Amino acid sequence: xxxxxxxxxxxxxxxxxxxxxxxxxxxxxxxxxxxxxxxxxxxxxxxxxxxxxxxxxxxxxxxxxxxxxxxxxxxxxxxxxxxxxxxxxxxxxxxxxxxxxxxxxxxxxxxxxxxxxxxxxxxxxxxxxxxxxxxxxxxxxxxxxxxxxxxxxxxxxxxxxxxxxxxxxxxxxxxxxxxxxxxxxxxxxxxxxxxxxxxxxxxxxxxxxxxxxxxxxxxxxxxxxxxxxxxxxxxxxxxxxxxxxxxxxxxxxxxxxxxxxxxxxxxxxxxxxxxxxxxxxxxxxxxxxxxxxxxxxxxxxxxxxxxxxxx
Amino acid sequence: xxxxxxxxxxxxxxxxxxxxxxxxxxxxxxxxxxxxxxxxxxxxxxxxxxxxxxxxxxxxxxxxxxxxxxxxxxxxxxxxxxxxxxxxxxxxxxxxxxxxxxxxxxxxxxxxxxxxxxxxxxxxxxxxxxxxxxxxxxxxxxxxxxxxxxxxxxxxxxxxxxxxxxxxxxxxxxxxxxxxxxxxxxxxxxxxxxxxxxxxxxxxxxxxxxxxxxxxxxxxxxxxxxxxxxxxxxxxxxxxxxxxxxxxxxxxxxxxxxxxxxxxxxxxxxxxxxxxxxxxxxxxxxxxxxxxxxxxxxxxxxxxxxxxxxxxxxxxxxxxxxxxxxxxxxxxxxxxxxxxxxxxxxxxxxxx
Numbered sequence: 065x066x067x068x069x070x071x072x073x074x075x076x077x078x079x080x081x082x083x084x085x086x087x088x089x090x091x092x093x094x095x096x097x098x099x100x101x102x103x104x105x106x107x108x109x110x111x112x113x114x115x116x117x118x119x120x121x122x123x124x125x126x127x128x129x130x131x132x133x134x135x136x137x138x139x140x141x142x143x144x145x146x147x148x149x150x151x152x153x154x155x156x157x158x159x160x161x162x163x164x165x166x167x168x169x170x171x172x173x174x175x176x177x178x179x180x181x182x183x184x185x186x187x188x189x190x191x192x193x194x195x196x197x198x199x200x201x202x203x204x205x206x207x208x209x210x211x212x213x214x215x216x217x218x219x220x221x222x223x224x225x226x227x228x229x230x231x232x233x234x235x236x237x238x239x240x241x242x243x244x245x246x247x248x249x250x251x252x253x254x255x256x257x258x259x260x261x262x263x264x265x266x267x268x269x270x271x272x273x274x275x276x277x278x279x280x281x282x283x284x285x286x287x288x289x290x291x292x293x294x295x296x297x298x299x300x301x302x303x304x305x306x307x308x309x310x311x312x313x314x315x316x317x318x319x320x321x322x323x324x325x326x327x328x329x330x331x332x333x334x335x336x337x338x339x340x341x342x343x344x345x346x347x348x349x350x351x352x353x354x355x356x357x358x359x360x361x362x363x364x365x366x367x368x369x370x371x372x373x374x375x
Numbered sequence: 376x377x378x379x380x381x382x383x384x385x386x387x388x389x390x391x392x393x394x395x396x397x398x399x400x401x402x403x404x405x406x407x408x409x410x411x412x413x414x415x416x417x418x419x420x421x422x423x424x425x426x427x428x429x430x431x432x433x434x435x436x437x438x439x440x441x442x443x444x445x446x447x448x449x450x451x452x453x454x455x456x457x458x459x460x461x462x463x464x465x466x467x468x469x470x471x472x473x474x475x476x477x478x479x480x481x482x483x484x485x486x487x488x489x490x491x492x493x494x495x496x497x498x499x500x501x502x503x504x505x506x507x508x509x510x511x512x513x514x515x516x517x518x519x520x521x522x523x524x525x526x527x528x529x530x531x532x533x534x535x536x537x538x539x540x541x542x543x544x545x546x547x548x549x550x551x552x553x554x555x556x557x558x559x560x561x562x563x564x565x566x567x568x569x570x571x572x573x574x575x576x577x578x579x580x581x582x583x584x585x586x587x588x589x590x591x592x593x594x595x596x597x598x599x600x601x602x603x604x605x606x607x608x609x610x611x612x613x614x615x616x617x618x619x620x621x622x623x624x625x626x627x628x629x630x631x632x633x634x635x636x637x638x639x640x641x642x643x644x645x646x647x648x649x650x651x652x653x654x655x656x657x658x659x660x661x662x663x664x665x666x667x668x669x670x671x672x673x674x675x676x677x678x679x680x681x682x683x684x685x686x687x688x689x690x691x692x693x694x695x696x697x698x699x700x701x702x703x704x705x706x707x708x709x710x711x712x713x714x715x716x717x718x719x720x721x722x723x724x725x726x727x
Contacts, residue, residue, distance in 0.1 A: 083621035084536050090528035091537070091545045094595070097588060098548055101559065104566035154462025162459055171463070173716070178470050180708045182649025184677045185701045188684050189473045192480075235469045242466075266452035289554065296556020298652035299681060325558045325652065332656055336575065347562040351555070358554035362547060 101351065109348040112341030120342060121309070130346050132309040136226075136321030137350070140301065141294035143230025143315065148238050149287050155238070156245035161271060172246065179239035187303030190232040195223030195304065202227055202316050213313045226315040229305040229323075233297055237290035244289065244365070248282030249275050281364050288361030292354050295325075302326035324350045396444055403453065406440065407433045430461055474705070481702025484695045494662040494674075499690045504700055506664035507679035510579075514658070514675055515648050517583035517668060518590055523640055525587075526594025527629075533595070534602040535624055546599075552592040560588040561653025568657070577659040579668030582675070585653035590643050597639025601632040634722030638715045645711035649704055651677035676704050 113126045123129040155175060159168050199219065206217035219225075256274040265273060276283075301307075307322025314320075322330075328343050328350075335343055407429070414429030434457050441450035493506035529549075533542045564585035568576045605628050613623040629636075654675050660682045661672040680700035687693030 077619050077621075080619050080621045083624070084532075087528045087532035087536055090525050091532040091542070093525055094529050094545060094549060094552070094591060097591070098552055100567070101555065101563040101588065104563055104570075105559070108562075108566035108569060151462045151465055154459045155466050158459045158463040162456065163463075174470070175466060177709075177712065178466065180645055180649075180712055181470075181473055182651065182677055182701075182704055182708065184649070184651040184681050185473065185477060185705060188680065188697060188701055189476050191684075193472060193476050194469075238466055266448055268452040268455040269448065271455075292554040296554075296558065298556070298558045299655075299677075303681070303684070325556060328558055328562070329652055329655055333659060340574065344562050344566060347559050351559045354554055354556055354559075355551065358551045361554075362550045 105344060105348040105351060108341055109345035110341075111338060112343070112345030115338045115342050123309070126342065126345060129309070129342065130324070130349055132311050132321050133307075133324045133327050133346060134349060134353070135311050136307055137295055137323040137325070137353070139313070139321060140226060140230050140233055140305070140323055141291050143226065144233035144237055144294045145287055145291055147231060147234035148241055148290060149283075151234075152238050152241035152286070152290070153245055153283060155242045156249055157271065157275070159242075160246050160249040161267065161275065172243075175239050175242050178235065179243075183236065183297060183299045184303070186232055186236055187300040190228060190300060190304040191224065194232060195228045197223075198228055198231065199223045206316055214315050216314045217316045219316045220318045224304055224306050225317065226305065226320045229301050229320075230315065232300050232304050233294045236297060236300060237293045240293055241286045241290040244286035245279065245283055248279040248286070252278045285361040285365040288357055288364070292358045292361065295354050295357065296350060298325040298329045302329040397449075398441060398444055402440070403437060403456075406436050410436055430457070433457060477698065477702050477705050480695070480698040481700075481705075484699030485702065489696075489699055493664050494679075495664075497662070499688060500692050502696060504676065504679060504696070504703060506661070507674040507676045507700065508703065509664055509666070510658070510673040510675040511648060511677075513666075513668065514579060514582045514654070514673065515586065515644060517580065518586035518647060519640070519644060521583060521587040522590040522594055522643070526591050527598050527636065529591075529595050530598035530602055531624060533599050535620070535628070549592045549595050552588075553596070555588065556652075557585075557589055557650050558652035558656065560585040561656035563588060564653065564657045577657065577672045578670065579658065579665070579673045581657040582654050582673065583668070585657055586647045586650060589650065589653070590647050593643040593646060594640060597642065598632070598636050601635030601639065602628060604635065605631045634718055637722075638719040641711055641715035641718065645708050645715070648711070649677055649708055651681055654678050655681065676700055676707075680704065 115126060117124065120126065120129045159171050159175075163171055199221065202215075202217075202219040202223065202225075205215040206219050209215045210217060252275045256278065257270055260270040260273045261267075301323050302325075305320055305322065305326060306318070307320050307326060310319055310321055312319060312321055324346050328347055331339070332343055410433035411425060411429035413432055414427075415425040418424035418428055434454055437453050437457060438450045441453045488501065489503040490508070491505055492501070492503040494502045495506075529545070533546055537545070564581040565576065567584070568578055568581045572578065609627050609631060610623055613627045614620070618626070655678050658675060658678065659672040660678050661674050663674075665671050665673045677700075680697050683693040683700060684697035687697070
């Protein structure tokens with residue numbers, strides 16, 4: 065039996081080499097695709113960055129053209145975050161610590177279903193149902209909180225303004241923030257929780273003492289991943305928001321800042337010549353912004369868990 | 376033991392808290408019911424107003440009630456329970472509203488002709504989604520053919536072969552890749568094919584490539600999770616029998632993880648099948664069925680829905696078709712999600 069000495073490793077044959085090389089190739093291919101996205105956008109985008117007035121709808125430079133859209137993109141996403149994060153944390157707590165264990169899984173699926181609704185459907189819903197429904201609320205905000213620059217008004221009667229767009233985005237990023245918060249909350253060490261309860265803490269005190277301190281960086285990175293989604297969201301915003309190239313904090317009026325992604329979707333089908341390059345260059349800007357946001361979020365989440373938005 | 380501790384050293388206030396009065400179990404439910412009635416009377420029985428106002432009144436009532444009977448700490452706890460539960464209900468509102476809207480306005484449009492005719496030569500009433508459904512099916516199918524082998528092989532590399540810094544970097548960048556905006560993927564495909572075919576290119580295979588960029592990271596991560604779940608004993612048993620590593624992976628590891636991988640792939644299809652922005656860029660829209668993925672515009676369901684809605688035609692009949700398209704899309708996504716759950720339920724190893 066022991067006549068043949070064996071190494072600890074399984075035998076390596078030609079099949080092994082071919083197979084491991086293929087697998088490695090697939091892994092490297094993914095890196096190449098990611099690099100390819102950046103390179104091809106750069107190649108096609110550079111002529112847009114240096115384009116003249118003719119292709120920039122009358123703006124002097126590319127940066128003057130992309131500026132308002134970049135502002136609108138960030139502004140809409142921040143509205144979405146402000147609305148979505150507290151609700152998402154609440155839902156995640158409800159599923160992880162309040163709902164009966166048997167129901168919790170099903171509730172998780174229900175929230176995940178929100179993520180499955182295509183963005184064009186959210187857009188059509190946003191125009192036909194949400195914006196008319198929100199008009200009375202906007203009117204109320206204008207009357208009672210009009211001293212804030214955000215609610216200056218006058219309220220657009222169709223309701224297709226930044227306020228509605230931000231809320232649609234909030235609905236769309238709710239599932240991802242909820243999913244990650246839920247994962248992180250569930251990972252809170254049982255002993256910490258039980259120790260808090262044993263000391264006589266109420267459930268809310270237990271959550272404040274154990275779950276939140278443990279999950280704080282998880283909440284931060286979940287919010288940033290939600291931000292990344294909101295920044296890149298296209299069709300829902302393109303449908304709901306009637307945006308233009310201006311800077312404004314007023315969320316209720318007819319004049320709103322557009323977003324980069326929505327502007328591309330609206331202009332691209334009709335664009336030709338250098339105008340296409342300009343749009344690709346704005347796409348490159350969007351790519352850089354979302355990459356930076358996602359990169360930071362992943363760096364934070366990477367340190368704490370094996371969780372990723374893809375599963 | 377506990378009783379001896381108590382008798383020996385009663386901590387300050389412990390005796391009081393044991394005998395502290397608590398609200399009966401039915402109190403929150405009863406209070407909520409009462410507040411709903413008050414809300415209904417105050418708002419004139421409007422459904423949304425009743426629920427919103429009723430909830431607000433409930434939060435105030437339960438706080439005051441609990442504070443007087445129990446303690447301020449318990450009161451805060453009860454308010455948070457109310458808030459957390461309402462957060463969940465708030466999330467259900469848009470979901471129910473979206474599904475109700477799409478069904479109520481889309482169902483009347485669905486008919487046999489809606490599924491069997493394209494928009495060729497259709498002005499005003501009539502027409503259908505035949506061309507768009509086929510476009511969606513085979514563009515997504517092509518994306519599937521591209522991304523599943525790449526995704527699964529990359530996951531095999533990450534779990535079975537990768538050592539050192541490279542797999543860590545790949546894993547990290549795959550995670551970052553899940554956040555690429557879909558429209559950027561579309562611009563990438565366009566920028567790629569412009570170099571080959573010249574400006575203004577609209578081509579089916581480009582759509583498949585754009586969708587693959589979005590799909591690959593999802594497939595990689597879900598497959599990776601599943602491969603990690605395969606017990607090491609199975610691999611070691613195969614090695615002990617002298618099976619080469621690659622045959623171990625193909626014959627032992629992959630079959631064990633197959634159900635999980637299938638679930639992940641199904642969910643990744645559900646995720647990309649509703650993508651509109653990249654297909655709007657690289658496929659455009661057309662009125663006729665186009666079965667050639669290597670030349671010309673191809674209609675797909677999401678883009679069809681978008682264009683029918685923003686360009687409803689002279690008599691506005693496009694809006695109905697848009698809701699029809701949206702309903703078909705939502706049904707496909709719901710079915711795919713159900714199938715994924717079913718696969719993981721039927722074939723999950725923990726059940727056996």
